Amino acid sequence: MTASVVQTGLTAAADLPQTLIAALVRNATVYRDRIAFRERRYGIWQEQTWTEVLDEVLAIAAGLESLGLSAGSAMTVIGDNRPRLYYAMLAANMLRAFPSPAFPDIPLEELIAATRHGNAMIAIGEDQEQVDKLLELRAATGRAATILYDDERGFDTYAVEGLMSIETLVGRGRERLAREPGLRDRLIGAARPDDVTVLLHSSGTTGLPKGIPLLHRNVTQGVANAARSGYFHPHEELYAYLPTAWVGDFVFTLGAGLMMAATINVPERQETVLRDLREVSPTFYLAAPRAWDQMLTRVQVGMKNSTPFKRWLFDTIMPRAIELERKRLAGGTPTLSERVVDAIGNLLVYAPLRDYLGLARAERAFTGGEALGEDTFLFFRALGIKLKQFYGQTETCALTAAQTEGHVKLHTVGRPIEGAEIRIDDSGEILVRSPSVIAGYFDDPEATAKAIVDGWLHTGDAGRIDEDGDLIVLGRVSEVVRTAAGERYIPNFIENRLKFSPYIRNVAVIGAGRDLLTAIVCIDFDAVGHWAEERALSYTSYAELSQRPEVQGLVAEVVRHVNKTQPEALRVRRFVNLHKDFDADDGEITRTRKLRRNMIETTYAPLIDALYGGAVETVYEAAITYENGERGVIRRTLRIGEV
The missing domain is CATH 3.40.50.12780 (ANL, N-terminal domain)
Structure with missing residues (x-):
């Protein structure tokens, strides 16, 4: 305590x-x-x-x-x-x-x-x-x-x-x-x-x-156990x-x-969240990975529109700060010259940016729900915002495990909070026992019996515990699939790493029962739009921007980068940039932006066939419903990229 x-x-x-x-x-x-x-x-x-x-x-x-x-x-x-x-x-x-x-x-x-x-x-x-x-x-x-x-x-x-x-x-x-x-x-x-x-x-x-x-x-x-573990302090500004x-x-x-x-x-309202955040300057701040990615994009765009001196200062200091933070996380000790540069960077760059973002007082900042990109994670920690990852589900009040300062790793979600127990069963599933675990689902004894056995919540997540006792979350157990050659993989694990790029907002990796992996990619319209404007590339809509050859090349580079971390048999070989983002109103994702994989594979079955058919482009017909209730079809020519 x-x-x-x-x-x-x-x-x-x-x-x-x-x-x-x-x-x-x-x-x-x-x-x-x-x-x-x-x-x-x-x-x-x-x-x-x-x-x-x-x-x-x-x-x-x-x-x-x-x-x-x-x-x-x-x-x-x-x-x-x-x-x-x-x-x-x-x-x-x-x-x-x-x-x-x-x-x-x-x-x-x-x-x-x-x-x-x-x-x-x-x-x-x-x-x-x-x-x-x-x-x-x-x-x-x-x-x-x-x-x-x-x-x-x-x-x-x-x-x-x-x-x-x-x-x-x-x-x-x-x-x-x-x-x-x-x-x-x-x-x-x-x-x-x-x-x-x-x-x-x-x-x-x-x-x-x-x-x-x-x-x-x-x-x-x-909450009391999380406070005893140091995650909440008295009289926070939330x-x-x-x-x-x-x-x-x-x-x-x-x-x-x-x-x-x-x-x-x-x-005041959702449209003023970022402005009001700066006035509040909370001491505890929680945001989903996508929000941290968007905040990073906001900083990067703001710096590109800043004065030449400020851009030079940012481009000079931040790469050094990120490498220093990487060194700290690896257990290294900063040299005297690194500490001097870091102090100058804090005065001229980090502190002003923390104030600009509204996180000048954020002593504890957390992210969870899905994986956060390494670049984003290191950037905010380099700014002096001690960002950490946590792990939990609604069934555990979201309070299961979290990182603590001094024990932060890039690819884990930390150790169990006080009062929580975690173990991995023979199938690789993460099991949790804690006072914060629910007694059962509402009027659903069948689901309760499947999920809670002998006081242990079967989370449905696959994971492992490393040699230091830190939990590594791999994805959903139910999402473990095999290629035609029998290679086992979790699509969400690859999808998250692709989404670490600011240029990809959503992606669905396809490959269960097939000879190779492919992907349906939804670009991030704001980030890719800014990238295109810097290169004087014209476009009038999301659909047109997504199909430009230059944007296809940009996405291909992201896929290549992720492929380097994957086994040869689990690399994405072909992809297509979708003409729109996945939408909850279309049933493609949930309100919390999780893929409805079955719906995507059904809706885009013709597109998936084209990905595996060797075509360089395909005409996709999208059914739409107008405001007056009438139905129609929009035809889009979509390019298919090779990696």
């Missing part, structure tokens, strides 16, 4: 809150006037203390109870990060009910599937757009009878039964609290450690998404920008925020 944690008692065993509601009450009692939530609204940061937050959560809970929300029931929540959406989630917990958040860009069909658990007759939408989606859900399923909303703009003309603003609900709740003296204490003391605190869902890559109920004790004990339906937001933002008495900063 770190000294700072011991001093504050935030995670001491004697006073460890057993529920998120207990953590909220403790914060309102012990840290009354500390800022709990800070939200940028109309360009101004609005602040609420822990005392004020508890009072508002109580008012929402009293209002929800009067609307019929009861123990064991779900409450649908859909929208971007807003304090009152978080408060409503906690208010549901006060009633021993639980929120079930959905991704804000989810289409109706997926929303129906994601809300089938828990009889959610009350739903909360952030704004008019999300309420319209909930009204469509009601028309299709009869749920939810009551729909609440936070942003009141646009509802003047709505004459819909069961529609109410959260502001009105808060008013009614306060009236109940005023006239019922015992209500406050009853609401504060109702939640139990074994109650469901949130119902999340799997990505649904192989069928309907499974309901994943996290219990209060899963989150509270998981940044609430991740999707509310993702485990990373609920655990790392709301759960850790409550347990560590942090300040949770909420950006």
Whole structure:
């Protein structure tokens, strides 16, 4: 346990809150006037203390109870990060009910599937757009009878039964609290450690998404163990920008925020996330690998548009900084001259860039969910942002293993956090046992029996543990396939290494049961577009840019680079640049950007046939649906590249 944690008692065993509601009450009692939530609204940061937050959560809970929300029931929540959406989630917990958040860009069909658990007759939408989606859900399923909303703009003309603003609900709740003296204490003391605190869902890559109920004790004990391992510190500055339906937001933002008495900063809207990040300058920052890649691209593009002196300084200092960081990670000691150059680089380059990115105070920065490119990883660590990788699933509250400073390796995800056990079974699958592991899936005993055996979660991931006890994740066990010659490989492992390039946004590697490996590549439009503009290459669309011979050559170089790290039999030999990116609305990827491999292989079967047929180009016919519902076909001539 770190000294700072011991001093504050935030995670001491004697006073460890057993529920998120207990953590909220403790914060309102012990840290009354500390800022709990800070939200940028109309360009101004609005602040609420822990005392004020508890009072508002109580008012929402009293209002929800009067609307019929009861123990064991779900409450649908859909929208971007807003304090009152978080408060409503906690208010549901006060009633021993639980929120079930959905991704804000989810289409109706997926929303129906994601809300089938828990009889959610009350739903909360952030704004008019999300309420319209909930009204469509009601028309299709009869749920939810009551729909609440936070942003009141646009509802003047709505004459819909069961529609109410959260502001009105808060008013009614306060009236109940005023006239019922015992209500406050009853609401504060109702939640139990074994109650469901949130119902999340799997990505649904192989069928309907499974309901994943996290219990209060899963989150509270998981965060406490992570804090004892040094991953969370008391009174962090957190940044609430991740999707509310993702485990990373609920655990790392709301759960850790409550347990560590942090300040949770909420950006004005998703379009202002990067701008507001700079003003917040969080002490803890979590981002997916793609976000770190995009941040690196932003820096590189910004430097190319900078002054000649700044470009020279960046191009001179950063390669040295990256090599020095590589040396440090390999256990080397910097020479005196390297330390001098590093100090100058920090003054002139690193510190200004950290400030520009909004990460000047990021003492702990993490990435997870998939592999992060070596170049990106080294770049940010060279800047002085001590980026680390972690590993976990929704079923483990995302708290399984993580790297610690001084034990960072490029190709591992670190060691188990305190309280977590990891072992590899005979098939190579990663098994996890921890207080943060769920008890089972929601109303799905069959899936539970398959996934949790004798207290061990079968993660479905393939991996191994190296000689130092660090976990190496190879990919999904279910994705292990063989070529026609019997060579075993995991497509995702190769795909991730191809996506390490800033020029490739998505890729599907094909080769199961075939003589060689091929790939369907989706270029990164922004990065490749900038690359093309630097070379005076004209284009009018994604499709045209992707088919330029120069871009095909660029992608071929990326494939060659990755091939060098692969066995001869597992090298990608042919590829095609797709005319568009894979799209969740087309069913090609999930909302968390995971490939739906079966859908891709079915949709692009003619294209795959051309890859293996020896053609240099092929005409691909893409079915499209127009806004008026009519269907049509677009024909694209796609070039096929050889490597």
